[in-house]
Amino acid sequence: MKLLEIERLEAKVEEKQILKGVTLGIGPGEVHAIMGPNGSGKSTLAQVLAGNDAYEVTGGSVRYLGNDLLEMDPEVRAAEGLFMAFQYPVEIPGVSNLYFLKAAVNAARKHRGEPELDAFDFSALAKEKAQALGLDAAMLQRSVNEGFSGGEKKRNEIFQMAVLQPKMCILDETDSGLDIDALRIVADGVNGLRSADRGFLVITHYQRLLNYIVPDFVHVMVEGKIVRSGGKELALELEAQGYSWVEAAQGSAR
Amino acid sequence: MASIATERSSDFYASLQPAEIGRLRPMSESAWRSFLEAGIPAPKNEEYKYLSFREMVSKHFGAPTAFDCTESDLQNFGLADTDGPRLVFVNGRWNERLSHLDAEPGVIVQPFSLAPGFDFEDIGSLAKVGKNPFVDLNTAHLDDGAFVSVNGTAAQPIHLIFVCVGDGHSHPRVWIELAPGARAAVIESHAGAGASFVNSVSEIHLNQDSALEHIRIQTRSETVFDFGWTEVWQESGSDLRSTNTAFGGRLARTDLNVFLNGENCHCLMNGAYFAAGEQVIDNHTRLDHAKPNCNSFELYKGILAGRSTGVFNGKIFVHQDAQKTDAKQTNQALLLSKQATVNTKPQLEILADDVKCTHGATVGQLREDAMFYLRARGIPEKQAKAILVQAFVGEVFENVRCESVRESLQNMLMNKFERNASSIEEM
Numbered sequence: 125m126k127l128l129e130i131e132r133l134e135a136k137v138e139e140k141q142i143l144k145g146v147t148l149g150i151g152p153g154e155v156h157a158i159m160g161p162n163g164s165g166k167s168t169l170a171q172v173l174a175g176n177d178a179y180e181v182t183g184g185s186v187r188y189l190g191n192d193l194l195e196m197d198p199e200v201r202a203a204e205g206l207f208m209a210f211q212y213p214v215e216i217p218g219v220s221n222l223y224f225l226k227a228a229v230n231a232a233r234k235h236r237g238e239p240e241l242d243a244f245d246f247s248a249l250a251k252e253k254a255q256a257l258g259l260d261a262a263m264l265q266r267s268v269n270e271g272f273s274g275g276e277k278k279r280n281e282i283f284q285m286a287v288l289q290p291k292m293c294i295l296d297e298t299d300s301g302l303d304i305d306a307l308r309i310v311a312d313g314v315n316g317l318r319s320a321d322r323g324f325l326v327i328t329h330y331q332r333l334l335n336y337i338v339p340d341f342v343h344v345m346v347e348g349k350i351v352r353s354g355g356k357e358l359a360l361e362l363e364a365q366g367y368s369w370v371e372a373a374q375g376s377a378r
Numbered sequence: 379m380a381s382i383a384t385e386r387s388s389d390f391y392a393s394l395q396p397a398e399i400g401r402l403r404p405m406s407e408s409a410w411r412s413f414l415e416a417g418i419p420a421p422k423n424e425e426y427k428y429l430s431f432r433e434m435v436s437k438h439f440g441a442p443t444a445f446d447c448t449e450s451d452l453q454n455f456g457l458a459d460t461d462g463p464r465l466v467f468v469n470g471r472w473n474e475r476l477s478h479l480d481a482e483p484g485v486i487v488q489p490f491s492l493a494p495g496f497d498f499e500d501i502g503s504l505a506k507v508g509k510n511p512f513v514d515l516n517t518a519h520l521d522d523g524a525f526v527s528v529n530g531t532a533a534q535p536i537h538l539i540f541v542c543v544g545d546g547h548s549h550p551r552v553w554i555e556l557a558p559g560a561r562a563a564v565i566e567s568h569a570g571a572g573a574s575f576v577n578s579v580s581e582i583h584l585n586q587d588s589a590l591e592h593i594r595i596q597t598r599s600e601t602v603f604d605f606g607w608t609e610v611w612q613e614s615g616s617d618l619r620s621t622n623t624a625f626g627g628r629l630a631r632t633d634l635n636v637f638l639n640g641e642n643c644h645c646l647m648n649g650a651y652f653a654a655g656e657q658v659i660d661n662h663t664r665l666d667h668a669k670p671n672c673n674s675f676e677l678y679k680g681i682l683a684g685r686s687t688g689v690f691n692g693k694i695f696v697h698q699d700a701q702k703t704d705a706k707q708t709n710q711a712l713l714l715s716k717q718a719t720v721n722t723k724p725q726l727e728i729l730a731d732d733v734k735c736t737h738g739a740t741v742g743q744l745r746e747d748a749m750f751y752l753r754a755r756g757i758p759e760k761q762a763k764a765i766l767v768q769a770f771v772g773e774v775f776e777n778v779r780c781e782s783v784r785e786s787l788q789n790m791l792m793n794k795f796e797r798n799a800s801s802i803e804e805m
């Protein structure tokens with residue numbers, strides 16, 4: 125069974141149609157990359173998959189592990205193992221990073237009927253993952269993303285992913301704003317999670333990330349549609365020729 | 379002062395008459411006359427602008443008849459947990475059986491009637507007769523009260539508990555004095571059920587270089603009319619850390635007046651309230667910077683659900699003499715429903731020229747982006763709201779020094795949230 129099956133998905137935000145029929149299937153163990161020009165709808169797709177109701181689904185369907193994803197509340201999607209690393213992680217003053225993540229871990233455990241982790245076990249788990257991502261312990265005590273640098277916010281997203289151990293990981297431009305070392309660390313974090321039963325959807329503008337996280341498939345989104353799909357070499361072609369190349373190719377195909 | 383129910387012969391006024399008129403202290407006699415003259419504030423009264431007394435004055439509160447309750451009643455009221463001395467008053471009368479008078483050396487926690495060194499002459503010296511009808515009414519009923527005197531350091535927090543039961547009126551009175559250099563924490567818990575009218579007055583005298591943490595916690599049932607007036611007098615170098623919290627009451631009004639009468643005083647005035655249903659919670663504060671080189675920090679946070687109303691009115695007067703005053707006032711409200719309202723009025727009057735005074739007020743809702751972020755990590759909607767509500771109030775509770783009280787406040791907040799979770803809307 126596919127992890128994620130997106131069929132002719134359409135969505136709008138504030139009366140503006142953004143997604144105009146996206147079809148994409150992601151199987152266990154696969155890494156898919158989505159590239160595409162600014163404003164083409166990549167983040168919209170990620171937000172719709174995570175369940176942000178600011179985006180209205182106007183057509184199509186999404187199945188996650190065989191179930192209707194669009195019927196589920198965002199917290200249910202997350203508890204069922206769908207994770208979206210935000211392009212713009214949200215700051216929540218007054219809520220400590222660690223408290224927040226413990227609530228998230230235990231909500232998922234409760235959803236699965238597992239006993240909740242106590243403070244001691246959780247803190248051991250969090251420390252181990254934070255260390256692997258080079259996050260210092262003080263950051264865990266700080267308010268969620270508050271005053272974090274751009275790169276720290278992105279690392280914090282991957283840290284959450286590492287702790288939550290999701291089945292389907294959607295990364296929305298997690299590489300943007302990272303310095304070269306941080307990019308490596310984040311990529312290592314992602315690669316460490318790659319497994320035969322876990323799927324990835326990686327949204328990025330840069331081929332560089334894909335050198336570290338080597339995708340099985342690359343898709344190009346233009347104006348709310350996937351206009352081209354291919355193997356990892358497609359990313360190299362895009363890097364060399366720019367989006368005008370696919371846009372032109374698409375224009376002539378019409 | 380304009381007033382309603384001018385018919386002083388009405389049931390309402392008759393029911394508030396002190397029983398032993400004629401045998402009262404002279405101060406009480408004049409206080410009663412003063413109360414009758416002023417009456418309950420009229421709708422036009424600027425100081426009570428957002429409170430409607432219509433419902434209250436249509437009632438007949440009568441003198442209370444019960445003066446006892448059980449330890450388990452106290453437990454059920456969910457009071458803050460403290461060890462150490464405590465004084466319990468039920469419907470305004472001291473309850474010996476529920477009280478623990480044992481205190482550390484230098485610390486006196488006694489009812490007026492038993493307190494060594496207590497002087498009735500002091501009462502009314504800070505909260506004076508003739509200025510406010512509620513203070514007048516309280517003074518008219520002056521009988522017993524809670525006396526706290528600290529010389530040295532009181533390591534254990536001192537707990538004053540005022541419980542109401544039934545549907546009568548009662549008028550708790552508190553006198554707190556700290557000797558020069560003394561340190562103490564006093565918690566006033568105002569709890570109880572019934573449909574009563576409780577009208578308390580606290581006077582607090584902080585001598586030179588003394589430091590007091592004063593925490594008022596009001597968790598009465600949502601049928602009670604609760605008024606609380608606190609008057610603080612600070613001498614030079616003294617430090618007040620006040621936390622004023624309100625969760626209960628049909629109509630709950632607090633007045634906190636602090637007079638900084640010496641140099642180098644610190645004054646922290648924090649408050650948090652949570653109103654729901656039809657509740658009206660009204661906080662008025664007044665701070666007088668009368669002398670140079672004092673600083674004050676004020677932060678009030680209000681949570682409003684249902685069709686409730688919140689009021690914050692914060693006055694800061696910087697007297698001509700009070701150079702180098704540093705005063706900061708912040709007021710924030712979180713609206714959890716479209717029908718809830720909040721009225722905020724900062725009032726700064728500055729007569730000195732070399733001062734730093736700031737104030738700010740915000741009204742907001744639960745942030746949608748934060749809600750989505752929490753939910754996208756698996757946290758259910760209701761819990762996500764609870765987390766954001768806690769985060770909103772956090773700063774006020776974090777400033778409470780007594781750890782056990784901090785925890786109790788968290789629990790009270792979450793209990794109130796639980797009881798009202800269904801009425802908390804997406805906005």
Ligand SMILES: Nc1ncnc2c1ncn2[C@@H]1O[C@H](COP(=O)(O)OP(=O)(O)OP(=O)(O)O)[C@@H](O)[C@H]1O
Nearest residue numbers: 137138142160161162163164165166167168169178
């Ligand atoms: N909340 C919103 N209100 C109005 N317009 C929106 C909103 N969210 C997205 N849009 C619009 O939808 C379009 C697609 O945005 P989206 O964020 O999905 O693009 P993207 O492909 O992720 O771009 P980028 O590469 O710059 O991140 C843009 O034109 C954007 O302005």
Ligand SMILES: [Mg+2]
Nearest residue numbers: 166167211297
């Ligand atoms: Mg984007």
